[in-house]
Amino acid sequence: MAEKNNQASPSAAATNGQHPTVDEESAILPSQELKRKKRIKLAIYISAFVVVQIIVITTFALTVMRVQSPKLRLGAISVQTLNASSSTPSFDMTFTTQVRIKNTNFGRYKFDATNVRFMYEDRAVGQVRIPKSKAGMRSTKKIDVTVSLNSKELPSRSRYNLGNELKTGVLSLSSEARLAGKVELMFVMKKKVCQNGMHFGV
Structure with a gap:
């Protein structure tokens, strides 16, 4: 009788949960593997998100936040009076x-008043005043002047x-201006200076 009790005790201990059965072990392994795969997927998603954010920020910095000097040009010239002697x-x-x-730029450009000087062979022959104003985001400010x-x-x-x-009937002139102003980007003011030379013939 004692022998029978001794023989039954190991199986009783096993059924009491002291040692997992084969079925329990086979159920635990897939569960752990599933958790590991989920952690790997989560790490991949986080890494991909970080890479995308870096690309977006870099592109934004190189395009939108990049400040370029505005371009100063003359439009078509309409001669009102001309007295010349060779x-x-x-x-x-x-x-x-x-x-x-x-x-x-992707922001307004506010510029100070300046003078456009007109020259013949690097000698000033006249100038015109450009008033303080502003050019909108990615646009051209046009100012009519009489020179x-x-x-x-x-x-x-x-x-x-x-x-x-003058004997050839052509008068070659050039012009220059120093334009100083600020570009407003995302409520941040960045100062830029633009100096341009323009050549034209009359």
Whole structure:
């Protein structure tokens, strides 16, 4: 009787949960494997999200947040008056045109008042005032101006070249301006300076 009790005790201990059965072990293993796969998937999703965010931030910084100098150009010129002489090299003229300030930034460009100087052979022959204003995001500000030029201040050497040029019926001039202003990006002000030279013929 004692022997029978001793023989029954191991199985009783097993059924009391002291040692898992084969079926219990086979159920635990898939559960652990499933949890491991879920953790791996979660890590992959987090890594992919971080990579996408880095790409988005980098693209944003290189395009939207990148500040470029605005471009300053003259539009078509319409001559109102022109008095020129090749025998006594001189000219006096008035014309109308548009000063165009092209802002390629993703933010408004506020610029200070400035002067556009017109030159013949690097000598000033006149200028026009550009008032303080602003150009909208990725747009062009157009300012109509009337310009008066004359050759009174040209030195003798420039007058000699001017006489030869006037004989051909062409007057070559250039212009320059220093434009200082600020680009507003995401409520952050960034200062940029734009200096341009423009060449044209009359």
